[in-house]
Amino acid sequence: ADIISTVEFNHTGELLATGDKGGRVVIFQQEIENKNQPQFRSEYNVYSTFQSHEPEFDYLKSLEIEEKINKIRWLPQKNAAQFLLSTNDKTIKLWKISERDKRPEGYNLKEEDGRYKDPNTITSLRVPVLKPMDLMVEASPRRVFANAHTYHINSVSVNSDNETYLSADDLRINLWHLEITDRSFNIVDIKPANMEELTEVITAAEFHPHQCNTFVYSSSKGTIRLCDMRASALCDKHSKLFEEPEDPSNRSFFSEIISSISDVKFSHNGRYMMTRDYLSVKIWDLNMENRPVETYQVHEYLRSKLCSLYENDCIFDKFECCWNGNDSVVMTGSYNNFFRMFDRGHRRDVTLEASRENSKPMQVLKPRKVCTGGKRKKDEISVDSLDFNKKILHTAWHPQDNIIAVATTNNLYIFQDKVN
Amino acid sequence: MMECAFDAQNLISISLRKIQSSRTQRGGIKLHKNLLVTYVLRNARQFYMSKNLSQMQRTNPYEDVAVVHERQEYLELTGSFTELADDFYCNFTGGESDTWHCGAHQPNGQPAEVAHQGASACAMDSPSDSDLMVSDACWSCADKSTWELSIPNTQANQKTVLDLDTHVVTTVTNGYFHTDCCAQPKQPQGAQCYTKKRKIDISYHIVDPEFYLPDFAPVPCKRMRNDDDSHSDSDQLDSTNISNLISVLGSGGLSEFVSWQQTDLEQIFATQTICLKHTLLTGSGWTRAIEAF
Numbered sequence: 001a002d003i004i005s006t007v008e009f010n011h012t013g014e015l016l017a018t019g020d021k022g023g024r025v026v027i028f029q030q031e032i033e034n035k036n037q038p039q040f041r042s043e044y045n046v047y048s049t050f051q052s053h054e055p056e057f058d059y060l061k062s063l064e065i066e067e068k069i070n071k072i073r074w075l076p077q078k079n080a081a082q083f084l085l086s087t088n089d090k091t092i093k094l095w096k097i098s099e100r101d102k103r104p105e106g107y108n109l110k111e112e113d114g115r116y117k118d119p120n121t122i123t124s125l126r127v128p129v130l131k132p133m134d135l136m137v138e139a140s141p142r143r144v145f146a147n148a149h150t151y152h153i154n155s156v157s158v159n160s161d162n163e164t165y166l167s168a169d170d171l172r173i174n175l176w177h178l179e180i181t182d183r184s185f186n187i188v189d190i191k192p193a194n195m196e197e198l199t200e201v202i203t204a205a206e207f208h209p210h211q212c213n214t215f216v217y218s219s220s221k222g223t224i225r226l227c228d229m230r231a232s233a234l235c236d237k238h239s240k241l242f243e244e245p246e247d248p249s250n251r252s253f254f255s256e257i258i259s260s261i262s263d264v265k266f267s268h269n270g271r272y273m274m275t276r277d278y279l280s281v282k283i284w285d286l287n288m289e290n291r292p293v294e295t296y297q298v299h300e301y302l303r304s305k306l307c308s309l310y311e312n313d314c315i316f317d318k319f320e321c322c323w324n325g326n327d328s329v330v331m332t333g334s335y336n337n338f339f340r341m342f343d344r345g346h347r348r349d350v351t352l353e354a355s356r357e358n359s360k361p362m363q364v365l366k367p368r369k370v371c372t373g374g375k376r377k378k379d380e381i382s383v384d385s386l387d388f389n390k391k392i393l394h395t396a397w398h399p400q401d402n403i404i405a406v407a408t409t410n411n412l413y414i415f416q417d418k419v420n
Numbered sequence: 421m422m423e424c425a426f427d428a429q430n431l432i433s434i435s436l437r438k439i440q441s442s443r444t445q446r447g448g449i450k451l452h453k454n455l456l457v458t459y460v461l462r463n464a465r466q467f468y469m470s471k472n473l474s475q476m477q478r479t480n481p482y483e484d485v486a487v488v489h490e491r492q493e494y495l496e497l498t499g500s501f502t503e504l505a506d507d508f509y510c511n512f513t514g515g516e517s518d519t520w521h522c523g524a525h526q527p528n529g530q531p532a533e534v535a536h537q538g539a540s541a542c543a544m545d546s547p548s549d550s551d552l553m554v555s556d557a558c559w560s561c562a563d564k565s566t567w568e569l570s571i572p573n574t575q576a577n578q579k580t581v582l583d584l585d586t587h588v589v590t591t592v593t594n595g596y597f598h599t600d601c602c603a604q605p606k607q608p609q610g611a612q613c614y615t616k617k618r619k620i621d622i623s624y625h626i627v628d629p630e631f632y633l634p635d636f637a638p639v640p641c642k643r644m645r646n647d648d649d650s651h652s653d654s655d656q657l658d659s660t661n662i663s664n665l666i667s668v669l670g671s672g673g674l675s676e677f678v679s680w681q682q683t684d685l686e687q688i689f690a691t692q693t694i695c696l697k698h699t700l701l702t703g704s705g706w707t708r709a710i711e712a713f
Contacts (some may be wrong), residue, residue: 058448066447089447151451170451201452220452253431253467256459260452307427310460311434316453 004407006394010074010082013398016044016405017084018412019069023053025086025139027097028412042403042416048097050139053088065090071156073165075178083142085165089152092167094143094178102130148174148184155205161212168205168217175229187235188217188227203318204264211270218275222246222259226286242273242284244291254306254315262318267327268399274330276321279303281332281342296342296349299334301372301383314388324397333392336381337408338368354392354406354413365415428464428471435461 003021010017016028029047056065066089075083081098106128109117151170158165166187167174173188188205192198200221208214213229225238246255258278266273272293275282279300282292298319302309309315314335321332333339334351342349351368358365371380394407402417435457442449442457 061448063448064446068447152447198455201455203452220455253428253460253463255463257456260456307431310431313438316456 003409004394004412005068005070006072007396007405007407007412008072008074008084009396009398009405010084011076011399013400013403015047015074015082016396016414017072017074018405018407019052019072019086021066021068023051023055023067023069023088025050025052025069025072025084025095027137028414042401042414044414048137048139050095052086052093052095052141053091056090070153073156073158075158076162078162085156085158087153087156087167090146090149092145092153092156092176093141094145095139096142097137097139100136100138101133103133104128105131143178143181145176145181145184148176151201154203155217157206157215159207159212160210164212166205166207166215168202170201173202173205173215173217173235185233187229187233189234189236190219203261206264206266206273209266209268209270216264216266216273218261218264220260221256222261222277224261224264224273224275224284240286240289242289242292244282250303252306254310257310257315258306263320265321265323267323268325269327272327274321274323276319276332278315278317278319281321281330283330283344294344296330296340298332298340299338299370301370302335305383309388312388314391317391317393319392320394322395322397324402325400329397331395331397331404333395333406335388335391336386337390337392338370339392339395339406352415354408354411354415356411359413359415428468431460431464432468435464 002024004018005021006017006019008017009015014030014032016030018026018028020026025048026046027048028044031043031045052069053067055067057063058065068088069086070089071085071087073085075085075094077083081096084095084097086093086095105112106126108122108125108128109119111117145167149167149169149172151172153167153169155168156165157168163179164175164177167176167184168188171189171191172186174184175187176184188202190200190202200219200223203218203220205215205217208216214226215229215235216224216226218224222243224242226240226242227235228239229235231237231239246259261275261277263276264273271286273284273286275284275292276298279302280298281296283294283296285293306315319333321330323330328345329341329343331339331341337354338351339354340349340351351370352365353368366379369377369380370386371377371382376382390408392406392408396405398404404415406413406415438457439454442454
């Protein structure tokens with residue numbers, strides 16, 4: 001139940017939220033006291049833990065609704081409290097996380113332990129005063145957005161207008177107002193009139209970081225559609241369609257599976273977007289629809305293993321991807337607890353491993369290499385000895401600093417760039 | 421090349437097993453994953469059929485290639501499930517009458533026939549009432565129509581199955597489905613708008629005791645979705661269609677695979693048929709609905 005299913009930094013990077021398969025959310029807070037000192041090493045400590053979703057049962061269909069948290073998205077901070085959206089397959093919840101470090105003391109009608117006084121014993125009046133107390137972090141559900149999705153929710157994205165957000169399932173995308181829970185607008189519906197004609201599903205969706213009218217959604221067919229909500233109320237007709245023609249020499253039984261896009265993310269500057277399919281990461285310029293501007297192979301050595309990966313279901317793994325703060329580096333996960341970083345400017349890439357043995361404090365991560373040919377060099381790992389049960393599906397990059405959060409199946413690793 | 425053909429067979433059986441197991445997975449059927457699996461099935465099947473054809477051409481030079489092609493085209497499985505549905509209607513040889521016939525896929529897109537209205541009306545009797553009442557209504561339909569129908573089982577390798585959703589009785593002969601007949605029709609008022617959806621269900625003629633609720637709500641228009649609309653929304657019941665879709669592939673839709681994968685697929689197929697016979701006798705699908713409340 002503590003299999004991590006989502007990881008997300010907030011907008012300042014001070015807070016890091018994780019969701020797990022058991023419906024829990026754990027929030028970590030960065031230790032910032034000594035931030036300006038040399039040799040500062042970020043520490044993230046547990047800040048708040050709460051049960052976001054519980055398992056539910058749909059009696060109409062005799063189906064259990066999993067409590068697994070599929071996505072967490074933070075709202076930009078507006079006051080002292082923090083807000084985040086967390087979602088399982090069917091229901092999105094808005095949580096308020098607030099601190100309490102003072103409590104009122106000196107009530108007239110109540111004792112300190114809460115018991116009510118006998119009014120006859122009160123002879124004088126006083127004003128209660130606020131006294132400091134141990135910090136308490138409270139999480140309370142402020143909104144529950146339910147019953148709007150027939151299919152499984154895969155994405156949630158907060159609009160730059162800070163008032164609305166979208167939620168996407170396999171066939172539909174709905175637009176919500178953060179204050180209104182009893183209705184949502186359906187803005188994309190790709191369900192065919194005849195379900196027999198179904199050929200693709202929506203796999204991810206995201207609002208543009210600056211243009212509140214623009215969003216994209218990716219499909220299982222490897223296409224990305226950019227939609228403009230100003231064009232019409234229903235965005236079934238895309239404004240742009242991003243698609244790269246398939247290389248016919250790579251055709252296999254599994255071509256459709258490996259071209260399915262598992263994640264789509266806009267760059268921070270809003271000029272590019274990144275997509276992740278099973279074997280690669282692609283960077284698209286929003287002004288060019290016919291092909292990506294950059295393609296990075298994550299683990300091309302798996303192409304010859306697709307049959308086994310299909311058998312053990314690994315081929316269905318949905319890897320996420322993320323940008324660093326200035327959009328110069330992208331990161332994504334792989335198997336054997338490896339994760340990959342691609343430096344766009346310097347055309348460099350590196351494979352690193354998240355594991356207890358390699359992650360002592362202050363230890364610099366050593367680059368790893370997978371041997372694809374015959375002769376295995378020292379420190380290389382052969383493809384056949386990769387552990388496909390150890391997969392890194394979720395990664396996150398601090399919005400400003402070079403701090404990354406990498407989730408293995410049960411553990412969260414936080415790495416920081418060397419401080420020079 | 422022979423290895424590839426063997427791999428195709430292997431892939432087909434693996435895929436069917438995945439579809440089968442997805443129906444019991446926690447959280448419900450995952451539409452995305454199952455869609456991808458069907459693509460693998462299609463690819464493997466296409467490869468296998470093309471291998472088969474070229475082999476047959478080599479070994480039987482005098483066989484009418486046109487016949488072989490025809491047979492192959494007839495069984496052609498593409499990404500579109502409408503065509504899959506069409507295959508079964510080509511196979512339909514049951515008698516037609518004024519009172520009912522099963523909704524053959526109308527090329528001009530006209531709504532399906534009375535029988536669907538009958539079946540849907542049956543389920544429509546009390547859409548807002550408790551499931552208990554709906555179940556009673558439907559069982560009475562089933563009692564009257566299905567059980568009393570004389571189904572000719574002249575061939576030893578025939579199995580007769582009842583679709584609890586649509587009350588279509590089908591006979592499996594030599595691995596191919598024939599849609600025999602439908603439930604007793606009624607002429608309900610205002611059921612016109614449901615027929616299109618019903619046609620979809622009929623074309624699957626699924627034997628799926630798990631999903632007992634028929635699809636009786638109209639196709640929703642895109643609109644603001646209210647909280648309280650959801651339960652009357654036919655989308656709620658779309659998982660029925662998905663499960664039907666998967667059942668097609670699991671049990672009979674790719675029935676030609678039975679001859680290729682004698683052990684695996686026949687076991688799956690036989691299990692489903694046994695399941696259904698049990699349901700016919702005990703009504704366990706309905707019982708489960710009642711127990712859930």
